[in-house]
Amino acid sequence: VGLDVPHVGEGLDTRELPPTREEENGVDVLVVRAEIVNISEEPRALPYLLIELLDPLDRVVQRKKLPLIYDDSQPSGDADMPAVPQMLPVGESMQVETKISRPNPTATRLQVTFLDPREAMEP
Numbered sequence: 001v002g003l004d005v006p007h008v009g010e011g012l013d014t015r016e017l018p019p020t021r022e023e024e025n026g027v028d029v030l031v032v033r034a035e036i037v038n039i040s041e042e043p044r045a046l047p048y049l050l051i052e053l054l055d056p057l058d059r060v061v062q063r064k065k066l067p068l069i070y071d072d073s074q075p076s077g078d079a080d081m082p083a084v085p086q087m088l089p090v091g092e093s094m095q096v097e098t099k100i101s102r103p104n105p106t107a108t109r110l111q112v113t114f115l116d117p118r119e120a121m122e123p
Helices: none
Strands: 012-024 027-038 048-054 060-067 093-101 109-115
Touching (some): 012 093, 027 109
Antiparallel strands (some): 012 027, 048 060
16 A cells, blocks of 8 residues: 554664573572663663563573663653653663563573563553
8 A cells, every 4th residue: 555654663773792690599590681772763662571482492581671761850640651751762772671470491592582562551
């Protein structure tokens, strides 16, 4: 039809940093870090990050959804979703860090992708 439909995370680049393992109160914790960069020429709405742990057959064995918050001064809704869309200004970047307690022992790798906030609200 010729309509340009933007995809989730369009204009944003994700740079994964190597994950690390820690122990907190005797619990194994996987620390996942990434840098999100606006590579477009206009401010971009921040979606959620979807972190998936995969087994050797590339099956998802664990996942975590993470809202991206650039500006903490904006009013927030509930603890999981900002009340107004978070925008990442042109050329700006942000660091993201999250922890996954008790990562599935069958996981051999992880992948980080963008997730539409509407999909993030689904169980």
